[in-house]
Amino acid sequence: MARRSSGRRKSYRSRNLNFNRNTGSGRTFAVAAIFFMLALFLAPPIKSYFVQRAQISALQSQLKSDNTALDEARKELMLWQDPDYIKSQARERLHFVLPGERQYIVTGTDGTNTDEAAQTDVVKNLPEGQPWYTRMIASITEAGKA
Incomplete structure (x- = not known):
C-alpha cells in the first residue's frame, strides 16, 4: 500500500496555523x-x-x-x-x-610735544594771503579758543 499523504490536501486549520513564522x-x-x-x-x-x-x-x-x-x-x-x-x-x-x-x-612725558602740535593746528587755521594784522587777529582768536 502506498501512502496517500503526498496527494492529500491539507485541512484548513493546518494550512493557516504556521507556528514557526509567528x-x-x-x-x-x-x-x-x-x-x-x-x-x-x-x-x-x-x-x-x-x-x-x-x-x-x-x-x-x-x-x-x-x-x-x-x-x-x-x-x-x-x-x-x-x-x-x-x-x-x-x-x-x-x-x-x-x-x-x-x-x-612733570607733565607731557608721553613723548609728544604739545606745543608743536598746537602751533601746527593754529597755522593751518590762519587765512592765507591776508594782511599781517588780519592773520594776527585770527591767531589771537584761535589762541583764545584753545
Missing part, C-alpha cells in the same frame, strides 16, 4: 519592547548624571578662578602691610611729600 516576530517584538522600556527607565538618570558632571566641572573651574583671585588679594594685602609700600603709594597716588621735601610734577 514565533520569530514575537520574540523580536518582545526583545525590542524590553530594550525600549530599559532605555525609557535609564534615560532620566543618565541625563541627570551628565548634567551633574557638567555642573561639577563648572564649579571646579569657578573654584580655581576664585582661588587665584584670593591668592592675588593676599599678595596685595601683604604689600599694604609694608610701610614703605604705603609711603610709595601715597607719593604716587596722592602726591604726598615728607616735611622738608619739594615735589615736582
Whole structure:
C-alpha cells in the first residue's frame, strides 16, 4: 500500500496555523519592547548624571578662578602691610611729600610735544594771503579758543 499523504490536501486549520513564522516576530517584538522600556527607565538618570558632571566641572573651574583671585588679594594685602609700600603709594597716588621735601610734577612725558602740535593746528587755521594784522587777529582768536 502506498501512502496517500503526498496527494492529500491539507485541512484548513493546518494550512493557516504556521507556528514557526509567528514565533520569530514575537520574540523580536518582545526583545525590542524590553530594550525600549530599559532605555525609557535609564534615560532620566543618565541625563541627570551628565548634567551633574557638567555642573561639577563648572564649579571646579569657578573654584580655581576664585582661588587665584584670593591668592592675588593676599599678595596685595601683604604689600599694604609694608610701610614703605604705603609711603610709595601715597607719593604716587596722592602726591604726598615728607616735611622738608619739594615735589615736582612733570607733565607731557608721553613723548609728544604739545606745543608743536598746537602751533601746527593754529597755522593751518590762519587765512592765507591776508594782511599781517588780519592773520594776527585770527591767531589771537584761535589762541583764545584753545
